[in-house]
Amino acid sequence: MQLTLTTQQVEALAPDRASIGKAKKLAEPVHWRVIGRSERALWGQCRGSTDYDVQVDLSDLKSKCSCPSRKRPCKHVLGILFLAAQKPKSVPTNDEPELVREWLGRRAAAAAAKATTRAAKAAGKKTVDREAQAKRAEKRAERVADGLKQLDRWLRDLVRVGLATVEETSPGIFEEQARRLVDAQASGLAGWVRRLGTIPLSGPDWPDRLLGQLGRIALLLRAYRRLDELPADLQLEVRSIIGWSVPKEQVLSDGERRQDRWQVFAQELTEDDRLRVQRSWLIGKESGARAL
Incomplete structure (x- = not known):
């Protein structure tokens, strides 16, 4: 399944311009120890002094990252999205890791509970x-x-x-x-x-x-x-x-x-203090039936 994602979409998710610049630096395969996608999700493990687990739900681009950043989405999430948008062949299709399956399951359960x-x-x-x-x-x-x-x-x-x-x-x-x-x-x-x-x-x-x-x-x-x-x-x-x-x-x-071709042969408009009423008298052209 072809992943359809544009850089404009990714930039629209960013909390600020600075995050976009930092994220684009991470949009290279070399920065990712693990990377993959399925029909439902995009995930990866960003290299660093501490490796951070990144997960993106492709249905709505909601995300999760194990980093301590207060900005959401963080540069790691934006980075993997930029990579998927600019170099989709660098993101292979794989089976979802258990970490991703559990997160998607929790999201689905929460959505179902909200709907209920x-x-x-x-x-x-x-x-x-x-x-x-x-x-x-x-x-x-x-x-x-x-x-x-x-x-x-x-x-x-x-x-x-x-x-x-x-x-x-x-x-x-x-x-x-x-x-x-x-x-x-x-x-x-x-x-x-x-x-x-x-x-x-x-x-x-x-x-x-x-x-x-x-x-x-x-x-x-x-x-x-x-x-x-x-x-x-x-x-x-x-x-x-x-x-x-x-x-x-x-x-x-x-x-x-009753189905017919109806003709209006009389109308009456009456006005009360709070209501205007219009009555129309009809006659069926074929049946001769009358209706109000």
């Missing part, structure tokens, strides 16, 4: 995140339920006193209820209630139209109270109308899939 620790921390964080997300969803469900109960009482009072009072108070009373629903995080339904304010005095039949829309809302509230009894696709639709966002994963797993 990171994975455990990530799993723990995901668990905490899921628990926090579940708590937030539970609190929101409580707020939505309280908001819908208040809206139900308001609808009953409105029907009890009669729609004639709406002429004097519209659209203010509808806007007030819509804001309460936004505060309760039921922004989708808030849009329905806000649009009720456009009906009074909009034509001679406005009481009938308003009563019809109030009936739709009352039916929606009843459906939400009995959500668990509804089919899965209808549950998604009711929750979406109320203002719950449906996770992409749930749409892909539970939603109906």
Whole structure:
């Protein structure tokens, strides 16, 4: 296996320019009592008053030297790397010495332990995140339920006193209820209630139209109270109308899939205090199916 290493790579590892100069003086075979390489490592024993054992992991160029220098990598590590880069034929391929095998084994074990620790921390964080997300969803469900109960009482009072009072108070009373629903995080339904304010005095039949829309809302509230009894696709639709966002994963797993060439035939853009919602109505060119 050809060792691909450049002098630029080696110089980039050096702690300072002085170390580069000293290391290049050691980049000759004569300075090395033992030298060799494998697919995993480069190693050698640098001659001197004391011979120093040098080891380099070729996967990331991390190194170890038995010398006492505080600079890392030291001149011995840089020297063997310069030698391998400039005169690769001077570094024969050999079996890894036991010293090198043990060092690489310790490095691999340490890396595996770090990976396990990171994975455990990530799993723990995901668990905490899921628990926090579940708590937030539970609190929101409580707020939505309280908001819908208040809206139900308001609808009953409105029907009890009669729609004639709406002429004097519209659209203010509808806007007030819509804001309460936004505060309760039921922004989708808030849009329905806000649009009720456009009906009074909009034509001679406005009481009938308003009563019809109030009936739709009352039916929606009843459906939400009995959500668990509804089919899965209808549950998604009711929750979406109320203002719950449906996770992409749930749409892909539970939603109906139909291939067609879809055309947009209507769009609606509504704005609440904290949310802008765009709805697009589609019709399949080939099947005639409709979708929202």
